[in-house]
Amino acid sequence: MNTAEHGGVNWTICQECKGQGKKSRRLSKKVRLLYQKATEQFEKTKGEGTAPDRPKAPLYPCPTCSGSGLVAAACSPAVDKENYPHVAIIGAGIGGVALAVACLHRGIPFTLYERDSHFEARSQGYGLTLQQASKAIEGLGIFSLKDKVISTRHLVHTVEGKVIGEWGTRKWMPDDVKTAPKRTNMHIARQSLRLALLEQLGGDDKVQWGHQLVDFKQDNDTHITLNFQVNGAMKTAKVDLVVGADGIRSSVRRLLIDEDTTPLRYLGCIVILGICPLSVLEGVASPLLDSATIFQTANGNERIYVMPFTADSVMWQLSFPMPEEDAKALSALGPEALKEEAFRRTQWHDPVPQIVAATLDTQISGYPVYDRELLTPALLENNGAVTLLGDAAHPMSPFKGQGANQALLDALSLARGITRGCRPLSNWKAAGIRESVLTEFELEMLERSAVxxxxxxxxxxFLHSEIVLHEGDEPRGRCLKRNDA
Structure with missing residues (x-):
């Protein structure tokens, strides 16, 4: 599917693959016969031992929609209140808006709630890298991101500027090869991606802004009553399914799971972030600032990571170990103190100190890094028609660039699961949304995101240890996995 041709159109699910993006091939005769033989053998033992697993049909990308699960339409599909549950999405970050978009394309009724008063109410983070999700966003009707930047080179330096690692298409592909590689890292400002998703949704007026969730109650008739605080007053709503997409400090998660069961887990370091326009780096001529190069510099304690933010700016991320209380205190001091600390710690090779020095205080933030212990299906299985996705389900550190990727994959997986589990004649209302959709969705999500x-x-x-100084043309930490294998 050509990317540029499909901007500004409506989408509906591909009927050939029912919006799944993949189709099943028939099992081979050999596989069918082996399963039949194993089943017969199991029956002869009168149920002793382990029953053979039914083989799964191999999947392949749907040729009609090129694997996106979507086809262009004259208008968005009509909302199907008869067959689908009404979904309340709590949180209008990347994952929440993505789920709303996926519901829109499928005619699934939804309401998107956000506690902030408007789109720009608070920082939504800085830049992010789309890896697995660079394909998944096509399943959300986004075939081109106008503000994206593609990196083709990644370097690792010592603080003196010695290159100790390099990888990327510019290193591995011959200079005369003109075709683009199939796999690239796409960088985009978080708010730019969020805005692109909101445009798919029809604009930010599709969000119920200023709604702070207070609590909810599941009724005997399977409906859920939500209570919100809005402008100092209480407001209620009734829905069939609640999805918490409200971040690492999720209100929905807190209402489902006692905080002491899976508390925030401090990962021993603080992150300081900044955005620096290239235009302010007067007199700094460096091939590292070509808007297509990622570089990181480390000394075994501090580590700075610099990537393209837009075509004419970079984002930097400095991180280093620090006791939790000290990290909280430094973060609370604000941008000026954070910048001063960052500058003091990065008197390294050019253009690192110049980038930090030129970054405006208003473009700097910092925070202690947390995650939570992995959720298990058992912690969610008794929660009825309520589930979680994104950072609310599996928060993680920013060092592998996976938070937004996993949230987008969660959103698409859940919407596709609702389409399958709540199709006409599925009898999901009698069976319950958990049995019909949520158990399978949560198992897949938790297994995928755990690693x-x-x-x-x-x-x-390891990024704040001697391991980061390992010499080799590969991402840091890969040598650890090789040694562990």
Whole structure:
């Protein structure tokens, strides 16, 4: 599907694959016969031992929609209140808006609630890198991001400027190769991606702004009553399904799971973030600032990571170990103190100190880094028609760049699950939304994201150790996995 041709159109699910983006091939005769033989053998044992698993049909991208699950339409599909549950989405960050968009394309009724009063009410983070989700956003009707930047080179330096690692398409592809690689890292400002999603939704007036969730109650008739505080008054709403997409300090999660069960877990370091326009770096001529290069510099304790933010600016992320109370105190001092600390710690090779010095205080923030212990299906299985996604379900450190990626994949997975589990004649209302949709969704989400949470926590440790100075043309930490294998 050509990317540029489909901007500004409406989307509906592909009927060939029912919006799943993939189709099933028939099982081969050999596989069918092996399963039949194993089943017959199990029956002969009169149920002793383990029953053979039914083989799953192999999947392939749907050729009609090129794997996106969507096709262009004259208008958005009509809301199907008869067959689908009404979904309350709590939180209008990346994951929440993505779920709303995926529901819109499928005619699933939804209401998107956000405690902030408007789109720009608070910082939504800085830049992010789309990896697995660079394909998933096509499943949300976004085939081109006008503000994206593609990186083709990644360097690791010592503080003196010695290159100790390099990878990326510019290193591995011959200069005369003109075709773009299939896999690239796409960088975009978080708010730019959020805005692109809101445009798919029809604008930010599709969000119920200023709604702070207070609590909810599941009724015997399967409906859920939500209570919000809005402009100092209480407001209620009734829905069939609640999805907490409200971040690492999720109100929905707190109401489902006692905070002491899975408390915030400090990862031992603080992050200071900044955005620096290239235009303010007067007299700094560096090939590292070509808007297509990522570089990081480390000394085994402090580490700075610099990536393209837009075509004419960079984002930097400085991180270093610090006791939790000290990290909280430094963060509370505000941008000026954070910048001063960052500058003091980064008197390294050019253009690192120049970038930090030129960054305006208004473009600097900092915070202690946390995640939570991995959720288990058992902690969610008794929560009825309520579930979580994104950072509310599996918060992780920023060091592997996976938070937004996993949230987008969660959103698409849940919407596709509702389409499958609540199709006409599915009898989901009698079976319950948990049995019909949520159990399968949560199992897939938790299994997929678990390795990302673990890797991100591990990175918080090894990026601030001697391991980061390992010489090799590969991402830091890969040598650890190789040694562990």
């Amino acid at each position: 990302k949470v673990k890797d991100s926590a591990a990175a918080a440790e």
